[in-house]
Amino acid sequence: MKPIILCSLVGAILFAGSGAARAQVEAAHSSQTGPAPTEDARDAIIRELRARIEQLERRVAELEGRAAPPPAPPAPPPTPTATRQPLISGVADVLLRGGDSEGTPRRGRFSLRELELAIQDAVAPGMTVEAFLAAEQEEDWDLVLEEGVLNLERFLLRRVSARLGRLRTPFGRQNVLHPHALPTVDYPAVIRAMLGDHGLFSDGGFVTYRIPVRVGTFASATLGFADTASEAEEGAGFAATGQALAGRLFASRDLGRERELEVGLSHYRGRGTAFGVPGRRRLAVSGLDVTFRSYPGPGQRWFVQSEVLRHSTDGPGGGDRWGYYLLGERRWSPYWAAGVRWDDTRFPWPSDERERAINLWITRFVNEQTAIRLQLRHGRRPGDSGFNEILLQFLAGFGPHVHALQQ
Amino acid sequence: MSIRNWLSIGALVAIAAIPAPAEAAVEAVATTTDVAWVVQQVGGANVRVTSLAPGDRDPHRIEARPSQVTRIARADLFARIGLELDSWADALLRAANNRKVSPGGPGYCDCSAGVRALEVPQGRVDASMGEVHLRGNPHYWLDPANVANAARNVAEALGRVDPANRDLYQRNYQALRRRLDEALRRWQEALAPFRGRRIVTYHKTFPYFFQRFGLVEFANVEPKPGIEPSAGHIADVSRRMRAEGVRVILAETYRNRRYAELLARQGGGVVVYVPVSVGGERGVDDYFRLMDTIVERLVAALR
Numbered sequence: 001m002k003p004i005i006l007c008s009l010v011g012a013i014l015f016a017g018s019g020a021a022r023a024q025v026e027a028a029h030s031s032q033t034g035p036a037p038t039e040d041a042r043d044a045i046i047r048e049l050r051a052r053i054e055q056l057e058r059r060v061a062e063l064e065g066r067a068a069p070p071p072a073p074p075a076p077p078p079t080p081t082a083t084r085q086p087l088i089s090g091v092a093d094v095l096l097r098g099g100d101s102e103g104t105p106r107r108g109r110f111s112l113r114e115l116e117l118a119i120q121d122a123v124a125p126g127m128t129v130e131a132f133l134a135a136e137q138e139e140d141w142d143l144v145l146e147e148g149v150l151n152l153e154r155f156l157l158r159r160v161s162a163r164l165g166r167l168r169t170p171f172g173r174q175n176v177l178h179p180h181a182l183p184t185v186d187y188p189a190v191i192r193a194m195l196g197d198h199g200l201f202s203d204g205g206f207v208t209y210r211i212p213v214r215v216g217t218f219a220s221a222t223l224g225f226a227d228t229a230s231e232a233e234e235g236a237g238f239a240a241t242g243q244a245l246a247g248r249l250f251a252s253r254d255l256g257r258e259r260e261l262e263v264g265l266s267h268y269r270g271r272g273t274a275f276g277v278p279g280r281r282r283l284a285v286s287g288l289d290v291t292f293r294s295y296p297g298p299g300q301r302w303f304v305q306s307e308v309l310r311h312s313t314d315g316p317g318g319g320d321r322w323g324y325y326l327l328g329e330r331r332w333s334p335y336w337a338a339g340v341r342w343d344d345t346r347f348p349w350p351s352d353e354r355e356r357a358i359n360l361w362i363t364r365f366v367n368e369q370t371a372i373r374l375q376l377r378h379g380r381r382p383g384d385s386g387f388n389e390i391l392l393q394f395l396a397g398f399g400p401h402v403h404a405l406q407q
Numbered sequence: 408m409s410i411r412n413w414l415s416i417g418a419l420v421a422i423a424a425i426p427a428p429a430e431a432a433v434e435a436v437a438t439t440t441d442v443a444w445v446v447q448q449v450g451g452a453n454v455r456v457t458s459l460a461p462g463d464r465d466p467h468r469i470e471a472r473p474s475q476v477t478r479i480a481r482a483d484l485f486a487r488i489g490l491e492l493d494s495w496a497d498a499l500l501r502a503a504n505n506r507k508v509s510p511g512g513p514g515y516c517d518c519s520a521g522v523r524a525l526e527v528p529q530g531r532v533d534a535s536m537g538e539v540h541l542r543g544n545p546h547y548w549l550d551p552a553n554v555a556n557a558a559r560n561v562a563e564a565l566g567r568v569d570p571a572n573r574d575l576y577q578r579n580y581q582a583l584r585r586r587l588d589e590a591l592r593r594w595q596e597a598l599a600p601f602r603g604r605r606i607v608t609y610h611k612t613f614p615y616f617f618q619r620f621g622l623v624e625f626a627n628v629e630p631k632p633g634i635e636p637s638a639g640h641i642a643d644v645s646r647r648m649r650a651e652g653v654r655v656i657l658a659e660t661y662r663n664r665r666y667a668e669l670l671a672r673q674g675g676g677v678v679v680y681v682p683v684s685v686g687g688e689r690g691v692d693d694y695f696r697l698m699d700t701i702v703e704r705l706v707a708a709l710r
Binding site: 153154158159161210213214215216217218250252253254257258260262293295298299301333334335366367368369370397398402403404405406407 | 461463473477480506537635
């Protein structure tokens with residue numbers, strides 16, 4: 001900007017400002033009976049002068065070839081931030097299955113695997129209710145209550161909390177996750193084989209005690225008594241039914257900056273039925289889970305997890321069956337992750353067959369609730385000596401969706 | 408599982424249960440390093456504070472870890488940035504079940520209380536708008552006046568949990584406020600020649616900073632908050648940058664550099680990487696150094 005223009009403008013500001021001030025002071029004087037203007041009049045003069053200065057400053061900025069700073073945004077109208085509404089959210093899980101095996105259900109078809117609707121709200125201080133309704137497509141559409149839980153954040157004692165109602169049985173790490181929250185398209189084979197096709201559910205109550213431990217460590221113990229009604233994989237598995245006792249010990253340790261090691265032990269004891277076998281047998285499932293998480297950089301995560309399960313049944317044809325999975329996933333940005341999972345499990349009583357598979361996947365996160373996942377699987381399972389599957393999953397979530405801390 | 412195995416696990420848990428000795432009168436947990444810094448300035452030697460999130464990470468995308476629960480369970484003060492930026496800490500608060508620091512408790516401090524939030528969405532909000540915060544843009548700490556407001560909130564909360572030292576906390580708050588006021592004048596002078604200049608930012612991190620220092624947000628590298636940039640969006644912004652002579656792209660140090668660099672190449676601009684939290688990079692160990700760093704780098708790029 002030329003100095004002469006600047007000087008002219010400054011002079012104009014001073015002249016105009018003083019002129020306006022003088023004029024208004026005189027006007028104020030003339031309208032007053034006293035010798036000095038009132039405070040209101042002085043304020044009005046000052047406001048006008050400030051407005052003129054801002055106007056001239058904008059003019060200077062324009063002449064300098066720059067955009068004038070926008071005026072301060074008007075104060076937003078007072079918005080009613082206090083609402084009394086439950087959190088309502090949903091997740092649609094659409095899946096395309098392909099591959100060379102006739103054992104792949106709905107092969108070659110896009111299907112809405114599940115539509116989950118969640119309603120969550122506090123009902124009293126320290127008490128929340130959660131209901132997760134799922135529309136699932138088996139042969140026909142079913143609407144099931146996946147979870148309906150009353151959470152008591154404080155139950156009798158300070159360190160004790162409780163969950164009552166219908167819930168995913170607190171057994172291991174992946175059984176407690178809803179399908180859309182899994183790192184893969186589906187549950188590991190050992191979960192499907194030993195806990196049921198959709199995992200293990202209970203109607204009952206579970207009490208968790210947070211064990212007092214040193215800072216940097218977390219430990220909890222959970223014990224519950226419940227009715228179980230899991231679903232078996234058709235033709236191969238078992239179904240836990242009836243009253244059961246379940247418990248879990250969990251410990252987590254901070255391993256320095258942004259690394260965590262988590263270890264859990266789970267035990268389930270009850271009764272179960274199997275296809276083609278009359279009556280119910282006593283059974284027990286025990287599990288050991290280990291999870292390691294590391295956050296090496298912004299938006300990045302290494303995730304390694306394994307669960308080993310032992311399934312024991314009494315009576316003829318019973319015995320111990322073992323299975324496990326080993327999973328590793330690398331998230332290298334907020335938007336991308338890829339991983340591998342090795343499944344190896346025997347099927348529980350009465351079948352003694354085995355499934356082994358290697359799974360590879362890549363996930364593109366559109367945002368925190370919406371993602372696209374491609375998973376490839378190659379393996380062997382009963383009746384399928386060398387199958388290949390391709391799974392393409394679309395997850396679309398909406399609304400505020402809250403999950404409790406995993407433990 | 409045998410009784411012996413259960414006993415072994417019990418013994419391991421018992422070993423972990425040995426409590427750590429207390430060192431400070433007030434144990435505090437902050438969700439971010441900026442809040443932790445404020446708590447330490449106001450609390451002084453009476454307070455020991457830990458930040459849940461490191462300063463060099465995107466505070467939107469922190470994963471809560473179980474080991475952090477114990478710290479909150481033992482805390483006298485829980486101070487958060489608020490405005491939904493640190494919603495990830497809610498699961499920890501619930502698991503810790505510490506009434507003293509739960510919302511409504513004497514040791515719960517939402518530092519955003521009293522902040523005049525910018526970009527508060529009006530009407531219906533959904534995911535098509537990106538990751539929008541219902542209570543407004545949460546990056547308010549980049550305006551020093553809002554840090555003074557946070558310090559006042561912290562002083563009041565500390566006074567509630569440690570009433571014997573209430574006056575000390577108020578004095579520390581007043582001293583911090585004076586230091587912030589002085590520094591603010593210095594930063595304003597440094598940026599005064601650039602009032603009205605338009606800048607591209609990666610994310611909507613700087614509205615409070617820009618409003619305070621008279622700068623203008625021209626566009627964002629992200630098409631919507633939290634959404635990965637597309638090639639089409641980069642091309643569009645770069646065309647607008649060239650057409651309107653906008654050169655500077657301001658990005659947080661934790662951002663993916665690929666997109667900002669691509670935009671700089673296509674739009675003929677330069678990327679300025681800045682930490683946006685205390686601890687955001689080596690040497691940025693307090694708020695004054697943080698703001699000094701942002702202002703210095705911005706002045707150098709705008710000159």
